[in-house]
Amino acid sequence: MTSARTGPGRGGVKGARRPQVRLPALEEFGGAELEPDGDYDGLEFRERDLAGQEGGGARFMDCALRGCALDGTGLRHARFLDSVLAGVTGVGTDLAESTLRDVELTEARLGGTQLYGAVLERVLVRGGKIDYLNLRQARLKDVVFEGCVLVEPDFGGARLERVEFVDCALRSADFTAATLKDTDLRGATELSVAGGVDRLSGAVISTGQLMDLAPVFAAALGVRVED
Structure with a gap:
């Protein structure tokens, strides 16, 4: 696995390093269901119904999960390394305090995913829609959200370094x-902030986004705007 930068960045912002996952020839997962602390290496999970299964503490290395159902799947403390999750769906997937390193998550349809306290490093989230993503207290480094829709994501208390939003709502x-x-927000096609506008120091926004966020900034500063 190698990683690549998107470039030197604009306006002095350091660009994120994207993962470049190159999977080996994979074997089909032949087990009945996930196991806590399981060790999965070089396996493909294709259109498996993993809903409600418990794989807490499991390790996924050079794996692909394609079209899997993850409703209520327990993956707390799991580790996903050099892996691909494509077209996964689910509500209430528990990935709290997990580790995602050199991972591509593409065309996911998820809701209420728990990633609080997780570590995301060199992760690409491309396409799809994620509602109510819980990233509280998480650490994100070299993460790119591209062409996806994030509805009410919660970054409360999280640390974001070299994070980019590209063609992302x-x-x-x-x-x-x-x-x-x-943290580069300039590529976001939609940007609205429900809380923590005072914590945007360290982020870069465009002039147009500044105008859109002006009422939020004014409210945070206690400024009344009247004509």
């Missing part, structure tokens, strides 16, 4: 108590 995001560094 970011709706009612909460940055309360978050820490941002080299």
